[in-house]
Amino acid sequence: MEKRTLSFQEIWNMSFGFLGIQMGFALQNANASRILQIFGADLHELSWFWIIAPLMGLIVQPVIGYFSDKTWTKLGRRRPYFLIGAILASIGLILMPQANLFIAILPALWVGAGMLMIMDASFNIAMEPFRALVGDNLRDDQKTLGFSVQTVLIGLGAVIGSWLPYALSNWFGISNVSNNGVPQNLIWSFIIGAIILIISVLITVFTTKEYTPEELHHFSERKAKEDGIKTTSSKKQTLGIQSIFTDFKNMPQVMRQLSWVQFFSWFGLFGMWVFTTPAVAQHIYKINDTQSELYSKAGDWVGIIFGVYNLASAFMAFFLPYISKKIGRKETHALCLSIGGLGLMSFYFATDKYFLIGSAIAIGISWASILSMPYAMLASAINPKKMGVYMGIFNFFIVIPQIINAIIGGPIVKYFYNNQAIYALTTAGVSLIIAAVLALRIKDTSFIPR
Numbered sequence: 001m002e003k004r005t006l007s008f009q010e011i012w013n014m015s016f017g018f019l020g021i022q023m024g025f026a027l028q029n030a031n032a033s034r035i036l037q038i039f040g041a042d043l044h045e046l047s048w049f050w051i052i053a054p055l056m057g058l059i060v061q062p063v064i065g066y067f068s069d070k071t072w073t074k075l076g077r078r079r080p081y082f083l084i085g086a087i088l089a090s091i092g093l094i095l096m097p098q099a100n101l102f103i104a105i106l107p108a109l110w111v112g113a114g115m116l117m118i119m120d121a122s123f124n125i126a127m128e129p130f131r132a133l134v135g136d137n138l139r140d141d142q143k144t145l146g147f148s149v150q151t152v153l154i155g156l157g158a159v160i161g162s163w164l165p166y167a168l169s170n171w172f173g174i175s176n177v178s179n180n181g182v183p184q185n186l187i188w189s190f191i192i193g194a195i196i197l198i199i200s201v202l203i204t205v206f207t208t209k210e211y212t213p214e215e216l217h218h219f220s221e222r223k224a225k226e227d228g229i230k231t232t233s234s235k236k237q238t239l240g241i242q243s244i245f246t247d248f249k250n251m252p253q254v255m256r257q258l259s260w261v262q263f264f265s266w267f268g269l270f271g272m273w274v275f276t277t278p279a280v281a282q283h284i285y286k287i288n289d290t291q292s293e294l295y296s297k298a299g300d301w302v303g304i305i306f307g308v309y310n311l312a313s314a315f316m317a318f319f320l321p322y323i324s325k326k327i328g329r330k331e332t333h334a335l336c337l338s339i340g341g342l343g344l345m346s347f348y349f350a351t352d353k354y355f356l357i358g359s360a361i362a363i364g365i366s367w368a369s370i371l372s373m374p375y376a377m378l379a380s381a382i383n384p385k386k387m388g389v390y391m392g393i394f395n396f397f398i399v400i401p402q403i404i405n406a407i408i409g410g411p412i413v414k415y416f417y418n419n420q421a422i423y424a425l426t427t428a429g430v431s432l433i434i435a436a437v438l439a440l441r442i443k444d445t446s447f448i449p450r
Contacts, residue, residue: 085126155314312364340366
């Protein structure tokens with residue numbers, strides 16, 4: 001008995017919930033800064049509010065990974081977690097742009113920040129089990145395809161989420177003017193995103209089966225036997241959730257090497273998400289007034305270019321398995337990161353808003369690789385029995401750089417860049433280039449049971 005080869009349709013259904021998750025995530029990434037500014041946040045304070053997001057990831061993903069490894073219910077091992085995450089994230093999506101409804105209780109800015117925290121915690125609850133599900137259900141020779149399919153769905157969901165406010169305003173006539181509150185096109189975009197999130201996750205829940213813990217154990221033992229390796233059990237095992245720290249200490253070499261690549265990749269991405277809207281408003285639209293109609297147009301255009309980079313990543317994801325077979329996974333990742341870094345730095349040279357479409361395509365190429373190549377390399381190198389917890393621990397190297405950027409990014413923009421957000425994007429580009437260089441040092445190997 002061994003894992004069966006899944007059809008493309010089965011892999012597609014298994015990851016389909018990511019479309020809704022990423023649609024909600026894209027709405028958050030493209031519009032949270034804008035919403036918080038409408039509620040009264042200053043430019044240099046934005047990164048401090050955004051620190052909530054990576055903090056939630058730091059706490060939530062390893063814990064969810066640990067417990068999902070130990071879970072078995074009628075819904076399976078991973079599915080209960082991303083269903084619960086989807087429900088909570090939908091609540092946050094609906095309430096964040098309408099935080100001013102609670103103004104009699106708390107300031108809208110703090111309610112909005114609280115909804116951002118709920119959304120991001122919930123996205124993290126849902127995302128980690130989806131990553132682990134690919135590691136659980138797919139053979140090694142299908143894992144790159146599995147993570148690439150996830151990237152395609154992530155891209156499609158993000159395109160819909162990023163373009164939705166622009167579409168509702170320009171195609172359906174829903175107002176994008178602030179009038180001392182969040183524009184109606186944003187409010188409706190978040191409501192639609194919540195509905196699609198629930199539906200897409202339910203499709204995965206009802207069309208996907210999971211291997212039982214006994215079957216996964218058998219697969220691991222069989223692989224060890226085929227490789228001529230005698231498995232042994234430790235006499236002393238660390239019990240309970242403290243085993244997360246033991247697993248962290250004993251992480252494989254590939255994971256340690258990937259950690260530095262992830263650090264500089266996500267340091268740059270965080271800067272992009274926080275500062276793109278004010279950077280485009282200042283650099284292209286020549287406007288700082290967050291309540292003006294022109295600033296709203298700048299925000300809607302950021303949604304368009306965020307959609308472009310996600311659309312580019314969806315197309316690029318189809319080619320990643322082929323390219324990685326030709327030149328190697330780490331080489332593919334380094335190349336894509338370099339292109340994305342140059343794309344971010346090119347914002348500085350933009351003369352009009354249409355120039356940014358080319359920049360976004362370059363960013364999309366790197367985003368496709370960031371969402372798939374590190375996970376494909378990691379999934380091949382770790383113990384299948386600890387797939388969930390290691391996928392959660394791996395999130396440390398995504399959220400820690402974001403926390404650091406959140407702490408220092410605002411003061412750097414205020415005191416070193418004179419509140420010119422465009423330089424934050426240039427810094428983000430340099431960070432991706434550093435990640436590309438470090439990617440070439442990875443020793444891409446497979447897990448050997450012992």
